[in-house]
Amino acid sequence: MAQVLEFKLPDLGEGLTEAEIVRWLVSVGDVVAVDQPVVEVETAKAMVEVPCPYGGVVTARYGEEGTELPVGAPLLTVAVGASDPADASEAAPAPATAATPRAAAPAPAAPPAPGPTPVRASASASASDEASGNVLVGYGTGAPAARRRRVRRAPLSASPAAPAxxxxxxxxxxxxxxxxxxxxxxxxxxxxxxxxxxxxxxxxxxxxxxxxxxxxxxxxxxxxxxVSAPAPAMAPTASPSPSPAPAPASPSARPGVTRVPLRGVRGAVADKLTRSRREIPDATCWVDADATELLAARRAMNAAVGAKISLLAVFARICTAALARHPELNSTVDLAAREIVRLPEVHLGFAAQTDRGLVVPVVRDAQARSAESLSAEFARLTEAGRSGTLTPGELTGGTFTLNNYGVFGVDGSTPIINHPEAAMLGIGRIVPKPWVHEGELAVRQVVQLSLTFDHRVCDGGTAGGFLRYVADCVEQPAVLLRTL
The missing domain is CATH 4.10.320.10 (E3-binding domain)
Incomplete structure (x- = not known):
């Protein structure tokens, strides 16, 4: 006989506590296989598909698209052992004899079998044959394993769409x-x-x-x-007191005002930037550099290797070399221990603008990659960011960030450091400007570079030395070759 099992929103890791339902991939009555993705959710880190650890017939879905659910909230129920909706309806438990007030509420658009509150079945021999174990978002559920059990803190409503x-x-x-x-x-x-x-x-x-x-x-x-109005001697009981004068409309109550929830990726960015500004005493220095020779060197590299190397990859290669000379900037601050933690690997983040907001994918071990490898990884992560398929692991763990705001047509910026990192290198647009070259006035390709750094990890001398080395490599790419 089929058995109805409840699948809850799993622990997504990386400190995430909630997710928004973006798109359901199955409907009530569909037959699902073990580890089949059933819903697409957006967390504060990325958009991921959640696989179901049970195989059977979907009997209920919880939450409409656009609903935000906490970890541990029910996602759907599956009749394990059923091969069609008829078998699933037979497996559903009989409805309770006394309906609660919430059970009398209108049913959702896609209700399950009539009336029952889905039963959370215990792990049994028959159920274990149709389930794979704990869910790992983005990676399937792996080999059979003991399922985690969570203590239910409140009874479920009889309506599948009702909140806990x-x-x-x-x-x-x-x-x-x-x-x-x-x-x-x-x-x-x-x-x-x-x-x-x-x-x-x-x-x-x-x-x-x-x-x-x-x-x-x-x-x-x-x-x-x-406070100012005196209380009446006796309040009448037969009729209510006059309604108070309407309060002035708040700015958000005016016609045409739109409220945009700070959640998902946008909410995570807001929280991180707020924390960075609150905790990090940052400072910024900048310099103009003649990038004419760098652009010529990049053209020569592309002609030699036959593959296009992005300008961001060239700057990344320069940046990793500069961090090798100034490791203070590849660090983080441990406030609890009051220590500066210098990190051996450079996990290079780069700011990328997407339809869902700003994301910062991370290139692992950037110090060990060539310009060609960096260019390919930047392209892969950028495309994943635009399509919303970046995993939480690809959005965390950065140690230093590149910010190419020149793509927006601006010359300079003072960005907020990507907490808990210690510095960020900004790259402005490259434009032709008058420049003194070899003692004569000429038109050269000039870029403004800025470094925002945590003043706790280093002083201005270190930050200035880092930025000056980057500018020297931009103006004379041969400087980079001498230090490799």
Whole structure:
């Protein structure tokens, strides 16, 4: 007999606690195989396909596309051992005799077999034959392994699309409050908002962040009047008191204002930049360099090897050589130990703009790669960033970052360091400018280079020496050959 198993959003690693459903790859009634991708989700690191460790018939899906779910929330249920929807309906448990208020809510667009709350089955001999074990996002599920079990913190609603109920202490009492996001609960706690008094505007009454923010705004606008207005001697009980005068509309309430949630990649970038600006005492130095000879050397390299070597790869090769001479800038600061940790390998990040925002893929062991290898890896990671297929491992672990803002047609910038790194080299556009060359005024190809560095890891002398060496290699590529 078929057995219904519940598959939850797995632990995605890299400190990630939630993910947004981008696209469902299966529908209710579909037959899925073990390790088959069933949903595409976007985390704060990347967009990944999540494989299901069970094989059978999909009986329920949880969450519409665009819904953000925490790790451990139900994704779908699978009737293991069923080969068609008819078998799956027979495997579903009988509905409860007493329906809860939430069970009476309208059913979602794609409901499972009528009425039942999916059963989380224990690992049995029959189930283990149809499951592969723990899910590793982006890598399949591997050989059979013991499945991790999580303690359910709240009962599931009978509606597949209903959010899990989280118990939120309010005024010393605990009870079910329809809140999924831990950020919403934290925001309410920090501002003293009673979640029991809110009516959620989300699906099935789910309390969203905007609901809490509106409650905070109402409290802020009503607090002054409550202090200044004298209390009446006796409040009438038969009729409610007059409604207060409407508060001035907040900027976000005006027509035409758009609210863009800071989540996914954009939210992760915001958090990292905020932390960097808060923790790192950064400084910036810059220099103009004559890149005419560098461009000529790149043309000669392309003609010799028959493959196009990108300008970013040439700068990366110069950068790794400069870091070998100034290893202080390839480091991080351990605040707990009050130590500067110098790193032996250069894992070179580079800023790339995509439709979903800024991402910084990382080229591993860049110090050991040739210009051709660097160019190929930059191209591969850039394409993966544009298509949204970068893995969390390709977006983390960088030790130094290159930022080529010249592609946007600008000359200079003072970027924010990619925490927890210690420095970032910026490259402006290369444009023809008047330049004194060999004692005479000439038109040369000039680029502005900037170095933003953590002043805790080095002083201006080290940073200036690094940047000067990079500029010397740009102006005279033979300098790089002498140091290899």
């Amino acid at each position: 109920l989280v118990r939120e202490p309010v005024n010393g009492a605990a009870g079910p409050v329809p809140v999924v996001s831990p950020l919403v609960r934290r925001l309410a706690r920090e501002h003293g908002v009673d979640l029991r008094g809110l009516t959620g505007t989300g699906r099935d009454g789910l309390i969203l962040r905007c609901d809490v923010e509106q409650a905070i705004h109402r409290g802020a606008t009503q607090a002054p009047s409550a």
